[in-house]
Amino acid sequence: MKSIKNLLLVSTAICFAGCVTGYTLVATGVNSIDTLQVSAGPGWNLAPNYAGTGRRKNSQTWTQDGMLLDRLVFVPAVADGEALLVVADESAALPVFRKDMLPNEIEELAESTFVKIYGEGNAIFSTSNLRPQTFGDHRGIMFDVEAQVTESPDYRGMVGAFVVDEKLYFMYYLAAHPHYYVKHRDEAEAIIKSATLAVVAEQA
């Protein structure tokens, strides 16, 4: 009898788990992601922790129409020697952030990281329009991204990044081109450009 009861409980839990997507609505206004702060407009959804390849614990992924179509990713406080992803397999040869990286090298770090996210050989990424960008009081950079992915639409997007206290704050927007990229580009760009650090972190 007890085993039947347990079976029923487990079955019910599985049924409910299937109904729960795990996505939650992002609040309009200022949002904190670790020590990073950004201002969001309406319509963004926070992806659950299990979504995304090699997600760092303190990072967040937002989407409007689903992660395959558009994603806005925030990766805060990447320390010297760390990768933008967390993958246990050492043979993955992940590129790592180095505290003395200059804009061209952060651009390369992004390109190589994207290749790892989508799978070596499955995607070709290129970057362009590297330019200076200020995030709050911090000097940083932005650049554009284009990707061709196997059995998938082309992707386009942009990256914003800055380094404070030898830590990298990295944000990117990537969406299926042309429709979804164009649809959310301006909003995503405004969110990335709104990024700054919480005052407490700046004083630390």
Next chain:
Amino acid sequence: MTVRRLTFLITTTFIVCGVALAAVEEAEELTHKIPPGYVPEEARDEQGLWLELEEAERSLNKSALLIRNTDINAYINAIVCRVAGAYCNDFRVYVIRNPHFNASMTATGMMQIWTGLIVRAGSTDEIAAVVGHEIAHYTRLHSLQRLRDIKKKMAAGAFFDVALIALSGVSAPVGQMTAMMSALAFNREQESEADVLGVMMVVDASYNPHASYTVWENIIAEEEAAVAKREEPGMFAKTHPAAEERARYLKALVTARYGPPDQDAVHDQKLLSVLNSNYAMLMEDQLDTNRFGRTLDLLERHGEMGVNPSLVRFFYGEMFRQRGEDGDRELAKSAYRHSIEGADAPPEAYKNLGYLLLKDGDIDAAKDNFRMYLELHPDASDRAMIEFYLEE
């Protein structure tokens, strides 16, 4: 050396020689199973396979990763046609932008060559050797045999679709493809047949048969140079015998039949021309893999082959700078300077040398290089970033 190790070596030598000699004997009788222009007319399963593969080919034709560059396609198509001989018109060749080493052929004659094969080839003969091997799989109907073996073994109909995807090689990401290809790999006998018949086709086409094993020796050398060893073998290794084993028995086979290799190294102008024209794309894709040991091995080989020294030195600079180990900054600066000494340095050599000088605090020298970069590349998309540093 221990007795156990000695025993192992002696046994291995006997096995390798045995395989090679057996292969030589087989080579006398090995022939193509289908004539040029072959189209299946009777077997239903074969017709079904062809229909699925034709659909897969239509999909491949739309792939964003398909190389549409005329000089690469002309070069590869010429090799395929020369090796194929009377079968030339049976094949459609697709060059895929992928930095890994691979080539494949379907039962319908859809051949895929990845750019990682071109960038790793030591000569046109080596590409011809891989092409000969793949064509031999086609003319021996190995894919059809493989499909029939699978159907016999697997009751589930769904597996048929999986098999078709794997055989077509286009409808699944590489990760899934690798697993499926592994499950559906040609058997040892089929691989040996393709090796032996492939060598015969290469010889008939007046290519150097010794390239059939030197191509594998290069892969072995690259694997040894790799910092991050693959826990899982690459795509080609999953579906083919181990490189070491293959290099050994092919060397024995070719040397027994055709004598020792010609020692005079001659620059392969056709391959060099393709590499020089497309070097930036090929090596940037390789660099994006972040596998510096492998990249270094390729650069050393390209230097020996006679690829444009300015380009090779520039990518040495890129590799050292991105690797960022102790002493790499100096090595990178030296490589960029050597690249600039040549006539064909990319403008980026000035830019990236400028960035390294900026790190050194040598601001004036950095700015000189940035100015040179913008002068050589006035439409640079990162002009705003460079001007920011120039105005600082």
